[in-house]
Amino acid sequence: MASLQAIKYSRGKLLVLDQLRLPHEHHYDEVSTAEEAFECIRSMRVRGAPAIAIVAALAHAVELQNGGCTATTPEDTIAYIESRLDYLKESRPTAVDLSNAIALLKLAARATKLEGLAYPEAKEAILNSYIEAAENILAKDLENNTSIGSYGAAWLQQQFNATPDRPLSVLTHCNTGSLATSGHGTALGIIRSVHAQGLLKHAFCTETRPYNQGSRLTSFELVFEGIPATLITDSMAAALFAQQRARMNIGAVIVGADRVVRNGDTANKIGTYALAVLARHHGVKFVVAAPTTSIDLDTENGDGIKIEERKPEELTQISGAVVEPDGKVDTTRTARVAIADQRIAVWNPAFDVTPHTLIDAIVTERGTVVKGADGRFDFSQVLPERWRR
Numbered sequence: 001m002a003s004l005q006a007i008k009y010s011r012g013k014l015l016v017l018d019q020l021r022l023p024h025e026h027h028y029d030e031v032s033t034a035e036e037a038f039e040c041i042r043s044m045r046v047r048g049a050p051a052i053a054i055v056a057a058l059a060h061a062v063e064l065q066n067g068g069c070t071a072t073t074p075e076d077t078i079a080y081i082e083s084r085l086d087y088l089k090e091s092r093p094t095a096v097d098l099s100n101a102i103a104l105l106k107l108a109a110r111a112t113k114l115e116g117l118a119y120p121e122a123k124e125a126i127l128n129s130y131i132e133a134a135e136n137i138l139a140k141d142l143e144n145n146t147s148i149g150s151y152g153a154a155w156l157q158q159q160f161n162a163t164p165d166r167p168l169s170v171l172t173h174c175n176t177g178s179l180a181t182s183g184h185g186t187a188l189g190i191i192r193s194v195h196a197q198g199l200l201k202h203a204f205c206t207e208t209r210p211y212n213q214g215s216r217l218t219s220f221e222l223v224f225e226g227i228p229a230t231l232i233t234d235s236m237a238a239a240l241f242a243q244q245r246a247r248m249n250i251g252a253v254i255v256g257a258d259r260v261v262r263n264g265d266t267a268n269k270i271g272t273y274a275l276a277v278l279a280r281h282h283g284v285k286f287v288v289a290a291p292t293t294s295i296d297l298d299t300e301n302g303d304g305i306k307i308e309e310r311k312p313e314e315l316t317q318i319s320g321a322v323v324e325p326d327g328k329v330d331t332t333r334t335a336r337v338a339i340a341d342q343r344i345a346v347w348n349p350a351f352d353v354t355p356h357t358l359i360d361a362i363v364t365e366r367g368t369v370v371k372g373a374d375g376r377f378d379f380s381q382v383l384p385e386r387w388r389r
């Protein structure tokens with residue numbers, strides 16, 4: 001079975017699946033410039049921390065490959081690349097993957113060996129360094145997610161002694177699957193891996209108001225993969241734990257991350273913090289799946305995270321395919337509907353910060369990090385070079 005792909009890339013061409021049209025329509029947009037990538041990210045046609053970074057990096061690679069840089073000197077070429085990256089960085093502020101990717105791409109361009117080269121070879125060498133580094137981000141993300149899946153599944157198996165005879169159920173929030181990454185996914189990647197090992201009883205996913213990444217995207221991915229799953233509204237999580245935890249053996253909430261800071265505080269989709277509080281109350285483990293590209297060791301704690309606030313219409317209006325009176329969904333017709341008085345004041349933070357005290361494990365592609373006896377996360381085991389100050 002083919003897997004879902006949010007991003008299709010070959011050198012010189014980038015196609016991005018329009019996630020606003022899912023699950024009813026599969027439409028890929030060609031994204032060839034930094035401006036097009038900025039709009040694609042800002043409007044959330046692509047979303048999810050790793051996917052945002054990949055699209056930004058590759059769109060600029062396509063732009064460079066197709067002659068977008070008219071500079072002739074190495075200094076001007078690097079200045080051009082950096083200015084385009086600085087522009088892209090502003091598209092969405094909370095997910096750190098984009099900033100981390102940009103720092104890495106700038107380094108790659110600057111590290112180009114230029115001895116003995118003049119125009120146009122020197123310029124070509126810099127463009128190539130950039131393009132290869134951008135392509136590497138795409139390839140590495142898929143590798144990372146597969147490792148996160150394996151580490152996360154191993155940690156859960158060991159915590160719960162899960163066996164095919166005594167499988168485990170989990171709850172997830174937002175979308176962290178193939179659609180939010182280059183493939184496999186992070187939190188959803190763990191769920192995929194647990195399922196592949198025959199250890200998953202059931203996956204519950206939240207609707208994830210206001211943008212419905214859970215109902216539009218995660219439930220779509222779960223159905224697509226044939227994983228046993230149930231959709232709930234965000235407000236049903238407490239009742240789910242109270243009524244079904246024992247019967248369904250619900251062991252963990254597994255979520256992704258937009259930014260994990262030095263002390264382990266984690267910014268993720270709005271509603272994550274509420275789930276962490278509920279999980280602690282009900283004795284359910286709370287697990288964050290985060291590639292090291294989502295870790296920001298320069299920010300001490302959650303107070304330093306900038307939270308993106310989005311427009312009121314995301315709460316007061318909703319869009320989807322039209323449902324006919326007989327219950328059939330007409331995927332050729334979509335409608336936008338007002339679901340609140342349009343004059344009401346709205347507060348719409350896209351993310352919240354879960355304090356590290358409520359997090360049991362942070363699963364990275366280099367291993368699972370848990371708190372020490374002092375109650376602190378120590379990322380030196382997975383990021384030794386960045387941990388040292």
Ligand SMILES: CSC[C@@H](O)[C@@H](O)C(=O)COP(=O)(O)O
Binds near residue numbers: 187
């Ligand atoms: C692997 S994706 C991790 C996070 O980016 C995800 O959980 C999330 O919060 C996405 O938010 P979004 O606003 O849809 O980009």
